[in-house]
Amino acid sequence: MPKADGVSRLAITALVLVLSSAVGRVQEPQRLLSIAAESIDELRQWDPVVNRLTNERALAVRTVYDDPQVPGRRHEGLNQYYQGLPVYGGDLTRQTDRGITVSIFGNVYMGIDVNPAPSITVNQARDTLENLSGSTVARPDDPTLMILPTLDGRFALVYRASMRNAVTYFLDAHDGQVVMEVNEIMHQTAVGRGRGAQGDIKKMSTTSSGGVYRSQDQLRPAPIFTLDTRGNSASFQRLQQGGPAVETDLAIDTDNDWTQAAVVDAHAHLGWVYDYFFKSHRYQGLNGRNAPVFGVVAPRALLPSNAFFIPPPFGPNAGGGMFFGEGPSGGPMTALDVTAHELMHGVTFFAVGQRTGRQFGPGLFMELGPSSVTIGGQTFPCSESGIAGRPFFCSGGRYVLVADHTGAINEGLSDIFGTAVEFAFHPSGVGALRADYTMGEDLTDVGVGRSLQNPASVPIDAPRGVLYPDHISRRLVHAVVMLPNGALALSSPTLAFVGGTPIVLPDADGGGVHDNSTILSHAFYLAIEGGQNRTSGRTVQGVGTANRGQIEQVFFRAVRDMLPSVVSFAQIGPILRQASVDVHGASSAATTAIDQALTAVGF
Amino acid sequence: MRSTLVTGIAAAACLVMETPTLAQTGEPLRGFVSINGGYQASSTDFRDSIVFTEFVEQGSVDSSYTVKSGPQLDIAGGARVWRSLGIGVGITRFSKSGQASVAGKIPHPFFFNQPRSVEGEAGGLKREELAFHIQAMAIVPAGESLSLAVFAGPSFFNVKQGIVQKLQYSQQYPYDTATFSGVDTDTPSESTIGFNAGADVGYFFARHVGIGGVIRFSRASVDFTSIDGETLEADAGGVQAGAGLRLRF
Numbered sequence: 001m002p003k004a005d006g007v008s009r010l011a012i013t014a015l016v017l018v019l020s021s022a023v024g025r026v027q028e029p030q031r032l033l034s035i036a037a038e039s040i041d042e043l044r045q046w047d048p049v050v051n052r053l054t055n056e057r058a059l060a061v062r063t064v065y066d067d068p069q070v071p072g073r074r075h076e077g078l079n080q081y082y083q084g085l086p087v088y089g090g091d092l093t094r095q096t097d098r099g100i101t102v103s104i105f106g107n108v109y110m111g112i113d114v115n116p117a118p119s120i121t122v123n124q125a126r127d128t129l130e131n132l133s134g135s136t137v138a139r140p141d142d143p144t145l146m147i148l149p150t151l152d153g154r155f156a157l158v159y160r161a162s163m164r165n166a167v168t169y170f171l172d173a174h175d176g177q178v179v180m181e182v183n184e185i186m187h188q189t190a191v192g193r194g195r196g197a198q199g200d201i202k203k204m205s206t207t208s209s210g211g212v213y214r215s216q217d218q219l220r221p222a223p224i225f226t227l228d229t230r231g232n233s234a235s236f237q238r239l240q241q242g243g244p245a246v247e248t249d250l251a252i253d254t255d256n257d258w259t260q261a262a263v264v265d266a267h268a269h270l271g272w273v274y275d276y277f278f279k280s281h282r283y284q285g286l287n288g289r290n291a292p293v294f295g296v297v298a299p300r301a302l303l304p305s306n307a308f309f310i311p312p313p314f315g316p317n318a319g320g321g322m323f324f325g326e327g328p329s330g331g332p333m334t335a336l337d338v339t340a341h342e343l344m345h346g347v348t349f350f351a352v353g354q355r356t357g358r359q360f361g362p363g364l365f366m367e368l369g370p371s372s373v374t375i376g377g378q379t380f381p382c383s384e385s386g387i388a389g390r391p392f393f394c395s396g397g398r399y400v401l402v403a404d405h406t407g408a409i410n411e412g413l414s415d416i417f418g419t420a421v422e423f424a425f426h427p428s429g430v431g432a433l434r435a436d437y438t439m440g441e442d443l444t445d446v447g448v449g450r451s452l453q454n455p456a457s458v459p460i461d462a463p464r465g466v467l468y469p470d471h472i473s474r475r476l477v478h479a480v481v482m483l484p485n486g487a488l489a490l491s492s493p494t495l496a497f498v499g500g501t502p503i504v505l506p507d508a509d510g511g512g513v514h515d516n517s518t519i520l521s522h523a524f525y526l527a528i529e530g531g532q533n534r535t536s537g538r539t540v541q542g543v544g545t546a547n548r549g550q551i552e553q554v555f556f557r558a559v560r561d562m563l564p565s566v567v568s569f570a571q572i573g574p575i576l577r578q579a580s581v582d583v584h585g586a587s588s589a590a591t592t593a594i595d596q597a598l599t600a601v602g603f
Numbered sequence: 604m605r606s607t608l609v610t611g612i613a614a615a616a617c618l619v620m621e622t623p624t625l626a627q628t629g630e631p632l633r634g635f636v637s638i639n640g641g642y643q644a645s646s647t648d649f650r651d652s653i654v655f656t657e658f659v660e661q662g663s664v665d666s667s668y669t670v671k672s673g674p675q676l677d678i679a680g681g682a683r684v685w686r687s688l689g690i691g692v693g694i695t696r697f698s699k700s701g702q703a704s705v706a707g708k709i710p711h712p713f714f715f716n717q718p719r720s721v722e723g724e725a726g727g728l729k730r731e732e733l734a735f736h737i738q739a740m741a742i743v744p745a746g747e748s749l750s751l752a753v754f755a756g757p758s759f760f761n762v763k764q765g766i767v768q769k770l771q772y773s774q775q776y777p778y779d780t781a782t783f784s785g786v787d788t789d790t791p792s793e794s795t796i797g798f799n800a801g802a803d804v805g806y807f808f809a810r811h812v813g814i815g816g817v818i819r820f821s822r823a824s825v826d827f828t829s830i831d832g833e834t835l836e837a838d839a840g841g842v843q844a845g846a847g848l849r850l851r852f
Contacts, residue, residue, distance in 0.1 A: 203659060203713050219712055221776055256659075271713060275777055 031111035032149070035092065036574035037104040038581075047101045050094060053108065054078065059092065062357045067561065068282060069553070070582050072098050075561050077355040080108050083116040085157070087147040088170075089363065089566035091356040095582070103578045105571060106564035112147060114155045118173035125159040125171050132178065135164035138242050138313035143171065148179060164241040166314050177485070182362060198432050198442060202268045204258055213258075215251040215267045220274050222285035224293045226251055226267035227316060228260075229302060236302045240323065245294060245316035262297040262332030266324050269339035270295050276340070276421045277347065280549060281556045286320065286343065287350035288560070293343070294321035300330060305446060307333040309345035311359065320346055331444035338440055340421035341414040348413055348559050356565040363406030363566035364511055367477060369399030373495070373502035380495075392495070393480040393488050401477035401497060402490070404511030405568045411513050412520030413559060415439050419452055419524075420552045428545070437525050452525040455518035456534065461505055466498055468518040471535035472569060472602030474499040475519065476512040519601050520572060527551045527590075527597035538600035543593045550590040554580040573603030632683050632742065634852045635691075635750075637803060639677040639817055641845020643697045643732075646671040649837040651766060653829050660710035662718060666703040666767040668837070670730045673699035677817060677845045679803075681740055681752075691754060693736040693799075695821070695843060702726045707770040709781050721772050723783030728765030729790060732839050734821055735759045736799040748807050750815070750851070755800035760823040762839045763792045768830040789830070797823025797840060805849040813849040818842070 037046040053059040059078040067073030073095060080090025092106030120128075125143045130136055137143065143159035148170050150156050156179050158170040170180040205217035205224070217224035228251040229236045239245060251263040258264045270293055277283040284290045294316040303325025315321030322342040324334045352360040372381035382394035393400045419437055426435040432442055437453035440446055451457050455468035460476075469475050479495040480488050494508035509515045526533065528551050530542025543550050557579040558572075567575070577595055584590040646669060653664045674697075681691025703725045708718040738754035745751045769787040774780070799821035807813030821840035829835050 201715065203711075203715065205713065219776065219778070268713075275713065279777055 031109060033108040033110060034568065034571065035104050035106055035108070036571045038102075038574055038578040043101050043104065046104050047094075050078065050092060050104060053080075057081065059108070062091075063355050067095075067582075069557060070097075073102070073582065075355070077357070078106075079357055082109075082112045082114070082147050082155075085116055085145055085147050086357075087112065087149070088158075088160075088358070089149060090147075091358055091564050091566075093355065093562050093564055095562070095578075102582070103562070103575075105562055105567075105575050105578075107566055109147075109149055109155070112155045114147060114157050115174070116147075116157060118145060118157060118159070120159075120173060120176050122159065124176070125173065126161065128176055129159075129161050129163055129169050129171060132169065133163040133165045133167060135241070138162045138164050138318065145173060150179060162313055164314075166240060166310060178487070198444060200433055202264065204256070204264060204267055205271055206253075206256060206258075206267075208256070212252045212254055213256040214247070215253075215258075215263055217267065217271055220271060221278075222274060222290035222293055224267070224270050224274065224295070225249075225316070226263055226270065226295045226297065228263060229296060229298045231299045231301060233302055236296070236298050239294075239296050239316045239321065240310060240314060242312075242314045242318035243316070249316070251297070260297075262324060262326070262334055265332055265334035265336075266295045266297050266322075266339065269334060269336045270322070270343065272336065272425050273340045273343045273421050276417075276424045280420070280424065280552060281560070283347065283351075283556070283560065286346040287354065288347075291350075292317070292319060294319065295339075296321055296323045297332065297334070298323060298325050300326035300328070303333075304328075305333070307338055307342055309342040309349070311346070311349045311353075320349065322346070327443060327445035329445035331446065333443060333446070335440060335442035336425060337415075337418035337422045338443065339418075341418035341439065344414040344417040345410065347417075348410055348563075351560045352563050352565055355561070358565035360563065360565055361406030361410055361567075362404045362511065362513075363568065364402045365405045365568050366400055366402050366480075368395060369401045369477070369479065369497055370502075371397045371399075373399070375495075375502055375504060390481040390483065390491060393482050399495075400480045402480055402511055403475060403477045403516055404513050405516075405572075406566050407511055407513030408516035409520055409563075409567055409569075409572050411517035412524075413555065415450060415452060415517055415521040416524045416555055417552075419521075420548070423545075423548060437529075450514070450518055450521070452518065452521040453529070454534070455522050460515050464503055464505065466496075466503065466505065469499070469516060469535075470518060470522045470533060470601065472519055474535060475569070476509075476515045478508045478511060516569075519569070519603070523576075523597040523601045523603060524551060524555060525597075526600055527554075527593040530593070533600035536600050536602065538596070540596040540600050541589075541593060542597075543590050547590070550584060550588075551593065553583050554590065554594055557583055569603060573598045576603075632750075632851060634680065634682040634689075635805075636680040636850040637678070637805070637815060637817065637847060639679075639815075639845030639847035641675045641677050641695075641817070641843050641847075642672065643675045643699075643841050643843045644672050645841030647838045647841060649835070651829055651835045653767070653769075653831045653833075655769070655831065658710040658712045660715055660718075662708050662710045664705060664707045664767060664770045666705050666725065668701060668703045668728065668764075668766075670699060670701045670764075670837075672841075673697065675843055675845065677819075677843065677847075679736070679738075679817070681738065681754075683742060687742045687744070689740045689742055689752075691736075691738040691740050693738060693819075695732070695734045695736065695819075697730070697732040697734075697843075699730050700726070701728045701730050701765070703728055703767055703786075705767060705770065705783070705786060707772070707783070709770070709772060709774075712778050717779075719772075719774070719779065719781040721770065721781050721783040723785070725767055725786040725788065728767075728788060729763065730765070731763040733761045734797075734799070734823075734840065736819075736821065738799065748813075750805040750807065750813075750849070751802065752804075753800075753802045756798070758797045758799040758821050758823060758840065759794065760797055760821075760825060760839045761792060761794045762823075762825045762837070763790050764825075764827060764837060765790045766827060766829070766835060791827050793825045793827055795823045795825045795839070797821060799840070801843075805851075807849065807851065811851055813851070814847070815849040816844070816846040818844045 801819030805815030
């Protein structure tokens with residue numbers, strides 16, 4: 001699917017600051033320990049550090065559970081605290097084998113020197129945020145006090161609160177200014193045109209009561225509800241913002257022979273996706289514990305050319321949910337890979353969240369660009385006025401460029417499992433209702449959004465010739481601008497750098513979360529199918545289609561057991577390699593394929 | 604086959620037109636009664652296929668029935684009508700509990716064209732046959748103490764048969780397999796016409812009383828109606844052999 005339209009996933013003013021190439025070293029001035037330790041030498045270095053931080057109560061064990069795949073293995077989720085306050089993005093996942101540490105992945109911030117006593121009270125923060133958002137807090141225990149690493153290299157004491165307008169705010173607890181805000185809607189957007197429903201017949205697991213049938217699946221261990229807004233914007237808002245789902249929200253049919261394509265596809269596909277995770281990974285539903293699954297279908301007037309997952313405390317019954325709109329001609333955004341993509345966002349949210357206690361991302365990582373750029377014959381030195389009349393944020397006279405690595409990995413994982421689900425239920429091939437490595441090809445009036453096989457075959461921005469990247473060297477990064485109030489932000493339009501080449505694009509895509517997602521998803525393709533990466537020229541010996549499950553296991557293990565709440569492009573490679581060694585062994589064909597594929601895309 | 608047998612028996616009767624008499628008195632034989640405990644020696648097999656709809660898709664149950672041999676009760680009587688020719692009637696009752704091998708294809712609740720196969724055995728399927736035989740008979744003189752008769756004629760069968768109506772199975776998510784747990788059955792009753800032919804031999808140790816044996820072959824085809832409205836065709840009767848009391852007058 002193409003990137004988000006309109007609403008950025010992340011409207012940052014500041015966030016994690018780290019050099020993307022930094023792994024396993026202390027970075028100055030950000031003072032971040034970005035750990036991806038899997039070798040004996042790395043573990044010998046980092047295991048004592050983690051133990052020391054734990055003894056000093058800078059790290060606290062949040063979760064411990066036995067590995068569901070590898071006997072004898074155990075996973076610990078450790079969260080970072082400063083003066084008893086949680087540190088945003090500071091968490092680790094440590095894997096042990098009968099007490100011996102096997103791997104450590106995550107991030108820990110050092111040198112935090114913020115005053116932990118807030119200058120404004122919780123009630124004052126709540127009032128400020130209610131006035132700002134025009135809504136109320138979504139979680140009863142919000143706002144919560146925490147430490148936030150900011151983009152300009154300092155640490156801020158903030159109140160964090162998710163509001164009913166589906167935005168999470170980070171409010172400075174000393175001066176009451178918004179430091180960061182996150183739009184909680186995870187987009188799956190497409191723009192195009194088509195000619196209507198696919199016309200395939202599929203079974204619906206429904207519930208009969210009162211002489212009608214309702215779109216409530218009671219046959220699967222997790223109840224699955226498909227809600228129909230029926231074009232009612234109040235219902236849409238209620239369900240999106242965490243309001244209660246009521247029986248009249250369910251789609252109904254008088255003879256159980258359903259004709260509303262959006263309801264049919266959403267309901268059946270949500271069930272199929274549940275089946276895939278259960279059968280392939282023994283994972284039960286959104287949260288692995290059979291929490292109710294809610295899908296919401298809405299007409300184009302309410303949700304044009306879009307689908308998204310929204311996490312708790314939003315969505316129906318404040319439990320999160322998948323929302324599906326319609327394309328330009330009314331075709332539902334409920335193709336199987338799109339449905340699986342959105343539900344995978346939920347799986348990632350819950351799997352990482354339950355282990356780390358934190359939401360997965362966003363995780364903006366910074367790098368320094370040139371001191372000036374030339375576009376259309378005009379040179380823009382940094383510190384001059386930006387392209388939208390806003391000054392760029394510069395460091396040492398160089399552009400500060402960011403990309404949301406965690407968001408791109410999140411989107412890549414959703415594309416990966418959207419594709420995996422498609423292969424689980426459709427015969428492989430080309431055309432409608434065939435499994436392939438493109439996203440959204442079965443959306444009847446939208447068309448292909450991204451390609452895992454050949455990312456560059458699909459444009460991000462056709463008029464400017466910007467293509468989806470298949471290698472880390474072709475990633476998109478965006479210049480940071482300073483808002484009038486001094487806050488840092490991404491802008492729309494944005495000054496982006498595509499493989500180092502500056503270009504003005506209409507939208508920053510929340511830091512390139514969709515744009516850069518194809519680097520990881522292309523590695524998934526190469527690990528299965530093999531072939532040559534067009535940018536690096538490296539060849540991968542894939543495991544073959546008959547063994548695709550081996551590669552899917554590796555990626556799923558990374559999500560369920562290993563990803564920290566903030567993860568960089570530099571960390572995802574070591575994590576996946578370790579996951580493959582854990583499951584398949586160091587000398588297996590799968591591990592070789594994973595290693596070659598990750599190397600081929602630059603991870 | 605039926606007409607051939609009748610013709611053969613009639614021919615035999617023509618060859619023995621001498622009037623049979625009671626032993627020791629020389630009085631002409633007027634009639635007889637036989638009571639036999641016997642054994643229906645032949646088993647019969649038949650099949651049924653039921654189509655049903657579940658989870659908005661058609662499934663099927665194929666049942667292979669076997670009715671094995673078993674004991675029967677046979678009562679017959681007759682009268683001489685002219686010289687060596689007579690008529691008789693007989694009743695046989697056969698009852699046996701049978702079984703069926705059941706193989707089903709049960710639709711998947713979530714997916715078309717992914718049926719789950721189940722197999723099992725259904726027991727306690729009762730077969731009851733009550734046959735009323737009308738017989739033309741030729742009584743063959745064979746000495747004062749022996750009697751021999753051959754007979755043939757139509758038979759009227761009433762057959763009850765336990766048949767499988769519905770498959771019972773257990774399943775659990777993800778429903779990719781199902782386990783046979785039993786069947787629902789019905790025991791319909793149908794009547795039909797067939798034929799019988801056989802021979803009866805008696806040894807009389809007293810004027811009116813003796814012992815004897817009978818061998819009979821009876822056959823009829825009976826049609827039951829399956830739960831899906833289709834016809835289930837089964838055979839009734841078979842080779843029957845018995846022995847018991849003989850009375851003559």
